[in-house]
Amino acid sequence: xxxxxxxxxxxxxxxxxxxxxxxxxxxxxxxxxxxxxxxxxxxxxxxxxxxxxxxxxxxxxxxxxxxxxxxxxxxxxxxxxxxxxxxxxxxxxxxxxxxxxxxxxxxxxxxxxxxxxxxxxxxxxxxxxxxxxxxxxxxxxxxxxxxxxxxxxxxxxxxxxxxxxxxxxxxxxxxxxxxxxxxxxxxxxxxxxxxxxxxxxxxxxxxxxxxxxxxxxxxxxxxxxxxxxxxxxxxxxxxxxxxxxxxxxxxxxxxxxxxxxxxxxxxxxxxxxxxxxxxxxxxxxxxxxxxxxxxxxxxxxxxxxxxxxxxxxxxxxxxxxxxxxxxxxxxxxxxxx
Ligand code: EPU
Numbered sequence: 001x002x003x004x005x006x007x008x009x010x011x012x013x014x015x016x017x018x019x020x021x022x023x024x025x026x027x028x029x030x031x032x033x034x035x036x037x038x039x040x041x042x043x044x045x046x047x048x049x050x051x052x053x054x055x056x057x058x059x060x061x062x063x064x065x066x067x068x069x070x071x072x073x074x075x076x077x078x079x080x081x082x083x084x085x086x087x088x089x090x091x092x093x094x095x096x097x098x099x100x101x102x103x104x105x106x107x108x109x110x111x112x113x114x115x116x117x118x119x120x121x122x123x124x125x126x127x128x129x130x131x132x133x134x135x136x137x138x139x140x141x142x143x144x145x146x147x148x149x150x151x152x153x154x155x156x157x158x159x160x161x162x163x164x165x166x167x168x169x170x171x172x173x174x175x176x177x178x179x180x181x182x183x184x185x186x187x188x189x190x191x192x193x194x195x196x197x198x199x200x201x202x203x204x205x206x207x208x209x210x211x212x213x214x215x216x217x218x219x220x221x222x223x224x225x226x227x228x229x230x231x232x233x234x235x236x237x238x239x240x241x242x243x244x245x246x247x248x249x250x251x252x253x254x255x256x257x258x259x260x261x262x263x264x265x266x267x268x269x270x271x272x273x274x275x276x277x278x279x280x281x282x283x284x285x286x287x288x289x290x291x292x293x294x295x296x297x298x299x300x301x302x303x304x305x306x307x308x309x310x311x312x313x314x315x316x317x318x319x320x321x322x323x324x325x326x327x328x329x330x331x332x333x334x335x336x337x
Contacts, residue, residue: 001037007064010051012114013301014233015308017056019046019064026068028177032147038063045144046337047175049088050115053123053235054335057308067118069177072098080187083137085180088118092125100212105188106135106181108215109197112222114229114236118176121152122166123333124159128218129194133159135181141174150174161269162240162333190214196221225294233301234292238315239272239330252326272322272330273297279321289314312336 005022008014021043025031038045044062048054069087072095076082082104086095092115096107109130113120121139124131136154143150152174158165166174188211192198200217201209209217227234244252249261249268256278261268276282276296283293288306291314292298299311299318319330 001034005064007048007051007056007060010048010064010066011054011056012050012052012229012233012235013055013306013308013311014229014304015056015301015306015311017059017308019060019062021063022066023063024066024068026070028069028142031065031067031069031142031175034063034065035144035147045172049119050091052114052229053119053333054337055235055308055311056337057312058337060337067116067175069118077182080185082183082185083180084183085178086117087178088116088176090117092117092120096215099183100215103211104183104185105211106130106183108211109191109194109218111215111218117179121157121159121164121176121179123162124157124164126162128197128221129191131159131161132179132181133157135183137180137182139179140177142177144173144175149177161243192217225292226298227292227294227300232292233304233306234298235334237272237297237333238299239276239297239318240333241269241272242275242328242330243267243269244328248327256326270328271297275322275326275328275330276318279318279325281318281321286314286317291318308337 002022005019006016007019008016023034025034046060046062046064048064048066068089070089071087072090073085074082084099084104093112095117096111099107109128110125113125113127120132124133139152141150141152190209192201197217200221206213246266246268252259260274261270273296276291281291282296284291285302287310288303289310290300290302292300299315315332322328322330
């Protein structure tokens with residue numbers, strides 16, 4: 001247990017906020033000890049995974065726990081499918097690479113997403129036409145109300161776009177300990193519908209891609225426009241892509257004829273990156289904070305010295321200008337602490 005501990009290396013924005021107490025938990029017993037300590041001292045809790053989806057706007061006056069549970073196990077289901085379980089502290093991308101090395105299919109489109117396995121169900125991580133709900137079977141959690149273990153299956157997680165029960169009614173109540181995925185061993189379902197993947201595979205000269213090829217294409221695309229948090233502090237997409245009613249989209253279309261949208265019934269998902277770029281934010285810097293020059297949905301700690309408050313205020317200005325120009329209210333994807 002450490003006191004007045006800098007969380008700078010534990011959040012991918014690289015913000016220099018401190019936690020009153022900090023501890024690493026390598027197994028469930030250590031985690032339970034830490035929880036007992038926080039209860040005795042009535043300390044608020046902050047669970048850290050890869051720190052890739054949080055913005056620390058101030059020092060944290062409680063106990064920050066870094067979940068370090070490690071391990072991967074496998075259970076054959078049938079000739080075609082396998083269940084693979086990873087503990088919460090496994091790095092997401094390393095886990096995806098582990099599966100690809102064994103030729104297990106299903107996670108390849110989710111290559112290079114920052115963060116750990118344990119936080120993947122929180123916001124149902126997704127990219128390039130796949131979300132974890134497509135391969136998710138079960139997660140084991142610790143219920144903070146009674147310190148008992150509990151399982152959530154696919155239905156119980158109530159996954160939505162960047163959403164789950166763990167961000168809603170279950171918020172703050174459960175700690176995800178391990179996640180089980182159902183992957184394919186052969187006859188993989190290759191998903192290349194997302195435009196950028198098709199053109200990247202064409203560039204690579206590949207006609208019948210393997211799951212490893214899809215992963216390579218995704219890695220190339222991500223590296224070409226998303227900043228590496230090890231070099232420039234960021235938390236990926238800062239906002240969700242908003243969903244608006246079809247009628248509102250049609251009205252906007254008559255004013256902004258190049259507006260993009262992905263219709264789904266009587267709603268349309270609009271790319272927040274496009275809206276933000278249209279408001280002149282792409283590459284714009286104020287003080288230590290900027291919108292990334294290649295993907296305006298990503299806010300960066302441009303100088304490395306940004307405070308969480310500065311980043312938050314910058315995001316508020318973006319929200320206000322998108323609201324003024326398009327009448328659409330952007331919602332933050334990143335957890336604000
Ligand atoms: N666009 C712009 N300007 C920009 C950025 C994007 O006009 O500055 C346009 C693009 O030209 C494209 C459209 O917006 O037509 C969509 O862009 P992109 O394919 O880059 O995807 P996105 O909607 O901006 C989402 C996810 C990403 C994920 C990609 C690929 C959200 C909030 N973000 O971004 O997820 O990698 O799709 O599937 O859904 C993350 O969550 O941290 C993340 C990076």
